[in-house]
Amino acid sequence: MSRTLAQKVWDAHVVRRAEGEPDLLYIDLHLLHEVTSPQAFDGLRLAGRAVRRPDLTIATEDHNTPTDNLLTIADPVSRTQIETLRKNCAEFGVKLHPLGDPQQGVVHVMGPQQGLTQPGMTIVCGDSHTSTHGAFGSLAFGIGTSEVEHVLATQTLPQALPKQMAVTVTGELPPGVSAKDLILALITQEGTGGGRGYVVEYRGPAIEKLSMEGRMTVSNMSIEWGAKAGLIAPDETTFAWLKGRTFAPQGQAWDDAVAYWKTLPTDSGAVFDKEVFLDASALTPFVTWGTNPGQGASLDSVVPDPESFGTESERAAARRAVEYMDLTPGTALRDVNVDVVFVGSCTNGRLEDLRTAADVLRGRKVADGVRMLVVPGSAAVREQAEEEGLHEVFTAAGAEWRFAGCSMCLGMNPDTLQPGQRSASTSNRNFEGRQGKGGRTHLVSPAVAAATAVTGHLSAPADLDAVGAR
């Protein structure tokens, strides 16, 4: 029978199937970080259980870590959480990349860069952006702390097979339009609940042309429209990216693996429960104006009128969002001034993202009164960026070059917005207070972030050339 990519990965991991019960799925890789694991380890201890497969489990420190130094975690509560992870990993024999380790970084950057994430795997983490790893054709999804404990104890998870959706992105992205614009536009089109209950497969020519970094950006934000996971079929781009990485198979094992991975893409006759289409060639740089990732618009447009939405619940949400964001309907999005620009996170904190931002900033200055933070997604990304001299571009422009971590993606570490401050951020969530209490977030691509830093208001790189010509 014809099957989808997700079905193939699923079927290859069913440990037990029984009528009326969820399937018991085997988990190939379990990623841990300090925030969602302490209570899970505690549960193991209370029940006298061990970690079943420490060799399939790996941890990093990211959410609470400072990005201005590698030594001191000033907040005692953050420090306790980090120390708890260290203690737990030591006690249960789990490998950890602590602050200062060359492989430390945001969990969803750290895994792929070491070659831990591979096609056809099942991957979980107590973190909703685990969907990132789907870019390699793995079935990867976020879980809660009880499930973290369950995977630690059993290396399996009871799961009901979700419905399948295909998102076909036709055409070609115009120059200056990136994977981030694509996914923001898709979420606005489908709404924050549009993917709920589905495992999504992104496909079509525009997806195939994306780099692995771009694919990870797309898969990363699957959860922002409610999808359980977001897969992309593995292809030559995937294999080329993986080859030679620390945990990638080698020699004969590599050939065997590639042969297997090539069997994974969706069969031509496979049926999806739902299909969605997006035309990439019609896209422009895209930004959010509201307080959920589905409240977005083309940078060329204006803050919408809340009364223009179709349903009362959308209108109410838009009214509240516009008020929280302190925006006036009808204002051109390009006229929205920002205080802070953040380039980083598991959505856009990879080398390619930093290169894009640096290309825009080279020879330019961050506008007066604007603070720009550039935070590599991992220590390894930071090191590579420095080898290329990107840090010099950032510091010459007046941006802050930081150490790796989640940083301003969420208000849990010292990097936060002050109440009332407005940011252009390459992260994934513009929820109220996400970047710090009272902070206002506009989600943008790395190119838009960098151009915005230069002008001080939401801008695309093309606007800078226009300014220069004036």
Place this chain on the structure above:
Amino acid sequence: MEKFTVHTGTAVPLRRSNVDTDQIIPAVYLKRVTRTGFEDGLFSAWREDPSFVLNNPAYAGASILVAGPEFGTGSSREHAVWALNDYGFRVVVSPRYGDIFRGNSLKQGLLTVELPQAAVETLWDLVEADPATSIEVDLVAREVRAGGHTWAFALDDFSRWRLLEGLDDIGLTLRHADAITEFESHRPAFGVLVG
């Protein structure tokens, strides 16, 4: 986990949609390493507003939260469920939930009932007119009853059975330890080994 059969209580009307888990409990409360005591973090940003519904003394002691669609979207933080539980909620009613939140809630004995928007509106009207309105949430019959109305809700048999029996997932899975070991014996050789 405590068994859940029939729960009778009063409700808080939360007339908002897209209540993401960052609103249910902001990130600063996630730094704790304990599993209880999260009630102070529940909706903490909104609770600073004196007119926020949870601050209305008429709804003190309510154990059912009635919210708009897309409740619990966003971050996977199970702390959102713990905070609702610790505050004293046993049931949430909404037309739609974020998937991870829903899964977490059912594992922690917090019954997340899905009712159509119209039913949610009726419940809002009922409890706004009279905060003491008694609402009965019956998992055995899969029904919500209030003010003379009865609404049926769907919940898969397996989740329902686990809630009714108060069963712990890990214990259930470990009954199949042999099947796990057998599966492990034929995993492909190129599977990643971290250690």
